[in-house]
Amino acid sequence: MDFLIIQAPKGTRDLAGADVQEFSRLEEIARHVFALFDFQEIRTPIFEAAELFSRSLGETTDVVEKEMFQFEDRGERVYALRPEGTAGVVRYFVENNLAVKGDHHRFYYQGPMFRAERPQAGRYRQFLQIGSELFGPLEATADADTVLLLCEILQRYGVGDFSLHVNSLGCKACRPKHREQLLAYLKKREKELTEDSRRRMAANPLRVLDSKVDGPKLKDAPAMRDFLCPECAAHNRQCLSLVRLAGVPIEENPKLVRGLDYYTRTVFEIVSPHLGAQNALAAGGRYDDLVELLGGPSMPAVGFALGEDRVVESHLKVKAASAALGPVKGKAFVIAMLEEAVDDVFSLAQALRKAGFSVPPILSAKKKLKNQLSLASDFGAAWALIVGEDELKNKTVSVKNLKTREQVAVPKDDVIHHLLK
Numbered sequence: 161m162d163f164l165i166i167q168a169p170k171g172t173r174d175l176a177g178a179d180v181q182e183f184s185r186l187e188e189i190a191r192h193v194f195a196l197f198d199f200q201e202i203r204t205p206i207f208e209a210a211e212l213f214s215r216s217l218g219e220t221t222d223v224v225e226k227e228m229f230q231f232e233d234r235g236e237r238v239y240a241l242r243p244e245g246t247a248g249v250v251r252y253f254v255e256n257n258l259a260v261k262g263d264h265h266r267f268y269y270q271g272p273m274f275r276a277e278r279p280q281a282g283r284y285r286q287f288l289q290i291g292s293e294l295f296g297p298l299e300a301t302a303d304a305d306t307v308l309l310l311c312e313i314l315q316r317y318g319v320g321d322f323s324l325h326v327n328s329l330g331c332k333a334c335r336p337k338h339r340e341q342l343l344a345y346l347k348k349r350e351k352e353l354t355e356d357s358r359r360r361m362a363a364n365p366l367r368v369l370d371s372k373v374d375g376p377k378l379k380d381a382p383a384m385r386d387f388l389c390p391e392c393a394a395h396n397r398q399c400l401s402l403v404r405l406a407g408v409p410i411e412e413n414p415k416l417v418r419g420l421d422y423y424t425r426t427v428f429e430i431v432s433p434h435l436g437a438q439n440a441l442a443a444g445g446r447y448d449d450l451v452e453l454l455g456g457p458s459m460p461a462v463g464f465a466l467g468e469d470r471v472v473e474s475h476l477k478v479k480a481a482s483a484a485l486g487p488v489k490g491k492a493f494v495i496a497m498l499e500e501a502v503d504d505v506f507s508l509a510q511a512l513r514k515a516g517f518s519v520p521p522i523l524s525a526k527k528k529l530k531n532q533l534s535l536a537s538d539f540g541a542a543w544a545l546i547v548g549e550d551e552l553k554n555k556t557v558s559v560k561n562l563k564t565r566e567q568v569a570v571p572k573d574d575v576i577h578h579l580l581k
């Protein structure tokens with residue numbers, strides 16, 4: 161009997177043999193780096209109510225309008241295979257009312273995402289992502305930690321020669337003015353725009369700038385950078401300076417807008433010089449209003465998503481070695497007691513992670529010491545490392561053993577050595 165051999169669906173692929181090992185190594189390295197930043201794994205369903213994505217990403221995004229794999233279950237509810245990871249994690253956060261358990265939650269995920277895009281090199285209909293979501297801190301330290309976490313995974317895996325683009329999209333206070341001017345600018349050029357852009361202009365004019373066809377035509381469009389309120393401008397400056405302080409170069413890119421509605425303030429993208437048209441390895445940003453939009457309380461958040469398929473491909477092109485994984489040596493919680501100590505404490509956290517310690521992202525210097533110490537214990541930290549006025553003056557760090565409650569002042573440069581003893 162003749163019959164056709166059934167093939168894998170268009171835009172999907174089988175991973176077997178050495179390919180699987182390559183993906184597993186990237187995932188193992190990512191898990192290790194997440195442990196160094198004290199993020200916990202979460203596994204959410206592969207399908208969710210379709211409305212979750214249309215509400216979070218925006219009704220008129222490419223992903224929602226054209227790329228979701230939707231289906232109805234027997235009870236007529238419309239579901240979609242998840243096109244990205246953030247909406248599901250935020251849904252989990254809101255559904256389980258995690259905000260009542262404090263304002264510092266850190267998750268990471270790994271798994272397949274689905275988009276009905278036109279398949280081409282580096283673009284699949286089922287692809288793998290690794291991502292993080294950090295809920296709570298409003299401070300730019302959280303944005304910088306997220307960017308550095310992502311860079312650390314790429315560097316350790318052996319994809320170090322990327323470029324990092326960063327921009328700020330402002331907040332509820334400063335965006336409307338920019339939107340108004342951008343809309344006026346786009347209206348003047350309406351005839352040159354595609355039908356998609358004309359239709360989407362009113363819902364979100366930023367999306368027109370993000371369009372692959374129209375974006376390049378609109379080089380002189382008003383840039384959000386010129387409209388940032390003082391708070392957003394300061395936030396942006398601090399984020400850039402902390403990432404640079406950690407030795408990672410940044411290209412400020414006022415044209416970077418990102419296609420999804422939920423971003424506020426910081427957005428970033430990492431691009432590889434080794435791939436063709438689909439050269440974005442990872443992207444992310446801050447989404448301070450999404451928890452509220454999905455029915456939760458006001459809860460700022462920031463995250464990233466990395467495309468495993470492209471990261472692996474880029475790695476195979478350069479053939480750089482991956483870093484060996486050592487054990488995680490113990491958990492330390494770092495505390496800045498005043499704003500002037502934030503840069504030092506942030507750098508100390510980075511140095512500790514490089515030395516193999518697990519260190520959660522730092523919290524606001526405005527948070528009371530007592531509250532921070534109790535959080536440190538909740539997180540299971542062995543030490544709290546505190547920098548206040550005296551420590552800044554004396555170039556020391558107060559190391560508090562959270563079990564014995566003993567506290568000693570240690571010269572700044574000897575902290576790692578002291579913890580290793």
Ligand code: AMP
Nearest residue numbers: 282283284287440441442443465467470
């Ligand atoms: P996004 O959620 O669109 O910001 O995507 C984050 C990352 O996921 C991108 O930078 C890509 O590396 C990867 N990615 C997105 N869409 C696809 C796709 N269709 N195929 C492969 N990788 C993708």
